């Protein structure tokens with residue numbers, strides 16, 4: 434019998450952490466105010482780190498804190514102070530990639546497990562054994578590995594192996610890229626990537642600066658470095674059988690809709706695989722359909738299979754989604770004639786209209802909203818972002834459910 438993999442979800446802020454926990458994550462990874470690779474994610478303040486860890490632990494969820502920059506000399510003093518502070522908070526692991534940070538963790542937070550970040554690009558089992566000697570307890574396998582290489586890593590490394598199963602990919606070797614530094618002065622290795630790999634490019638002859646040539650055949654331009662998004666769901670049974678310890682979802686900068694949807698799908702996948710040892714095609718199809726609803730680039734298995742299915746998406750750079758996130762349910766009160774549902778609106782919508790609710794247990798409700806009210810009980814025909822609205826419904830709806838609109842074709 435295979436071990437049940439841990440589902441590790443991104444949490445860019447406290448709200449996303451709550452969502453990840455409600456939708457079934459076993460563990461979340463978060464960044465504090467210093468030295469992590471998502472400077473643009475909201476990130477947790479020192480106080481929020483404490484609150485977040487308490488909330489997650491009260492809900493039986495582990496918290497891993499990323500300290501995964503490649504530090505410069507000027508960062509070392511700050512890193513030492515920060516790791517001493519993390520030692521007081523006692524998260525369930527620190528995620529690091531720089532040997533300097535790993536040394537500091539060993540010295541100043543000796544009881545906190547250290548997980549090797551994908552930034553360290555561990556591509557073979559000898560590499561993993563090196564880190565084992567330096568007290569690393571878990572390796573995030575480089576996204577560039579195939580299933581065969583991952584299996585060998587699991588068998589020979591003597592460590593827990595974690596793999597990305599879903600999310601954005603880099604054109605470069607997982608973040609080891611200077612494109613953003615050159616183009617914008619924002620360093621990918623300090624968590625500040627502007628993603629210029631996804632921009633539109635032209636070819637210019639040096640004496641004709643105002644006459645760009647389009648490098649691609651069609652009118653949409655050229656997006657030669659625009660990686661597709663990783664999605665291992667169609668091949669996930671083989672990852673389960675390989676005995677990978679943890680499945681990681683990328684995306685600390687993604688929306689609560691993304692976190693809810695993707696965590697919900699992989700939660701169901703893990704539970705079903707653990708119960709039955711296999712998945713049926715209909716379920717995979719239903720879950721793939723669900724993953725199409727969040728904003729993403731076309732999906733790929735990345736380097737997981739021996740044959741490559743086209744890692745780049747060169748048609749255009751805009752993400753796609755088959756649903757539009759409208760808001761999150763923040764309350765549900767019982768009235769004589771049904772239930773009064775309160776929604777925190779994130780994107781505007783009109784009533785009357787037909788919408789869909791995704792609940793934290795993975796179930797759906799189709800919902801027809803005929804009338805809605807604002808906080809002062811004024812009737813509304815349009816809900817606007819950041820507004821709190823209410824409507825009546827015939828069934829109870831769980832708090833933290835996602836309200837969304839399914840888009841045509």
Ligand code: SF4
Nearest residue numbers: 603604605610626630
């Ligand atoms: S520019 Fe693109 S390839 Fe380079 S680090 Fe940023 S996302 Fe990755």
